[in-house]
Amino acid sequence: MEQSKRCSTCGHDLPVTAFYRDRRNRDGRYSECKACIRERRKRDRPRARAAERRYTARNLDKRRAASRDCMRRKRAKETDK
Numbered sequence: 001m002e003q004s005k006r007c008s009t010c011g012h013d014l015p016v017t018a019f020y021r022d023r024r025n026r027d028g029r030y031s032e033c034k035a036c037i038r039e040r041r042k043r044d045r046p047r048a049r050a051a052e053r054r055y056t057a058r059n060l061d062k063r064r065a066a067s068r069d070c071m072r073r074k075r076a077k078e079t080d081k
């Protein structure tokens with residue numbers, strides 16, 4: 001028997017095959033059906049891309065700061081000797 005799952009966006013009970021796989025999710029599927037994800041992607045594309053850019057920029061800063069800290073600690077250790 002095919003399992004079904006309710007889409008959190010459209011509220012329809014659909015076969016699990018109508019959901020994309022997502023290993024991070026407990027049941028291994030997205031909570032949103034493929035059709036809804038497609039729709040949302042189409043609608044949100046410009047905004048999502050801007051958000052992604054912001055996210056990447058923020059993380060780049062964080063990563064740079066982290067490696068700076070690491071270098072500083074390493075240098076401090078070396079001069080301690």
Ligand SMILES: [Zn+2]
Pocket residue numbers: 007008009010011012032033034035036
């Ligand atoms: Zn849906």
